[in-house]
Amino acid sequence: RHHPALHAVSPWLARLALLLPAAPSLFTRLSGGLGLIQSVCSRDFLRGFDGHDPYRTYYRRCKQAAAISRREPARQLLYLWLHSIFANYHMAADRLDMAHGVEVRLPFLDHHLFEHLNRLPLAILTDHPREKHLLREAMRPHIPDAVYDRVKRPFMAPSAVGTDGPLHDFLQDTLRGDALKSVPFVDAGAVEGILDGLPTLAERDRGSVDSLLLMLASVAVLQERWGL
Secondary structure, rough: OOHHHHHHHHHHHHHHHHHHOOHHHHHHHHHHHHHHHHEEEHHHHOOOOOOOOEEEEHHHHHHHHOHHOOOOOOHHHHHHHOOOHHHHHHHHHHHHHHOOOOOOOHHOHHHHHHHHHHHHOOOHOOOOOOHHHHHHHHHHHHHOOOOOOOOOOOOOOOOOOOOOHHHHHHHHHHOOOHHOOOOOOOOOHHHHHHHOOOHHHOOHHHHHHHHHHHHHHHHHHHHHOOOO
């Protein structure tokens, strides 16, 4: 058992980490997300899932997927990313367009482009220190120098875990309210503990806590309006 932290959350995820040692950060993220969700679930609710490991199916699928362990490390990472975290990014685009009544196009997911890039030698994709080098070169004739040389910036929603602002106030009021306390599978005390610790929360942890708090706010609103 070479990954005790992973094993504590999911023995099957720890096995997958041994099978594919090239992806430590991905496994840490997956286990951290599950551990954070479990931390705000009621003990009675969690006892109902004793013996169930949500990563068991994931492990078996990856192990059976065309001998993934024999692929190059970078392609192992690509496979795991596409079959785990990436799906949520894709679905986020669907949620955004439906919320605003528009239809979103994702040109980089065109299957002709994807299949072509998947056949390229790995060195073309990885042997340059600058991010997205291949994309920059492909678009070089069509973009100004300022865009060509610009550092990659993530597209992120405003943080919900700050110390002020309307979203912060909404989360504090909603997650400390009676609606969330009446949800049988949520440990309201654990949620309030996270809220109390927001002012001193480390920057590296803000993204994962953001997602958790927004998820819990959705649960609270659903409970208040329709009951769960």
